[in-house]
Amino acid sequence: MNSSTPAIRQMMNVYEATAKQVVGVRTVEEQDVSKYGIIESSRQNGLIHEVGGLVEKPSPADAPSRQAVIGRYVLEPSIFSILGNMSTGAGGEYQLTDALHQVALQNQLLALELEGTRYNIDDKAGYLEAVLHMGMQHEDLRPMLDSMIREALAPR
Known part of the structure; x- marks a missing residue:
C-alpha cells in the first residue's frame, strides 16, 4: 500500500475509535474473488x-461481496486462541479467514476500505509495478531507474 496515511494507521484509527478488530479490504473484480x-x-x-x-x-457465484481482505490486519491476541482451536480449512490449511469469521460472529470485526494505491506483489507484474512506482518516488533513485528503463526499451 502506498498512501499519505499508512494503511495500518488508517486501521488503528478505526480500532482506537471502536475497540473492534479491523481488516483492510479493497473491491476486487468478480473474476478475482476466488483469490481472496x-x-x-x-x-x-x-x-x-x-x-x-x-x-x-x-x-464468484458464492461470494457474499467483492470486498477482499488484502493482508492488512489489526487484531487482538485472542486471535491466537481461536487459531489454536481450529481444524484445517480451505486447501487443507489453517485459514486466518476462518478465525476472523469467528470474530465476526461475535460482532467484533470491522473492515476498512483502505485509501491509497495497492500493489499486488503476489505476481511478477504487480511486484515490478510496485518496485518501479516506489523507486520513482525517491529523488536519488529516479535518474538511475530512468536510465535503466531507457536502456531496456532501446532497440537492440
Missing part, C-alpha cells in the same frame, strides 16, 4: 463495514 478471503458486510458507515462473516476463496 471475502467479507460479508452487514452494514456500512462510509469506508467502514461491519463484518457479518468471511469466506475463504469463494467462487
Whole structure:
C-alpha cells in the first residue's frame, strides 16, 4: 500500500475509535474473488463495514461481496486462541479467514476500505509495478531507474 496515511494507521484509527478488530479490504473484480478471503458486510458507515462473516476463496457465484481482505490486519491476541482451536480449512490449511469469521460472529470485526494505491506483489507484474512506482518516488533513485528503463526499451 502506498498512501499519505499508512494503511495500518488508517486501521488503528478505526480500532482506537471502536475497540473492534479491523481488516483492510479493497473491491476486487468478480473474476478475482476466488483469490481472496471475502467479507460479508452487514452494514456500512462510509469506508467502514461491519463484518457479518468471511469466506475463504469463494467462487464468484458464492461470494457474499467483492470486498477482499488484502493482508492488512489489526487484531487482538485472542486471535491466537481461536487459531489454536481450529481444524484445517480451505486447501487443507489453517485459514486466518476462518478465525476472523469467528470474530465476526461475535460482532467484533470491522473492515476498512483502505485509501491509497495497492500493489499486488503476489505476481511478477504487480511486484515490478510496485518496485518501479516506489523507486520513482525517491529523488536519488529516479535518474538511475530512468536510465535503466531507457536502456531496456532501446532497440537492440
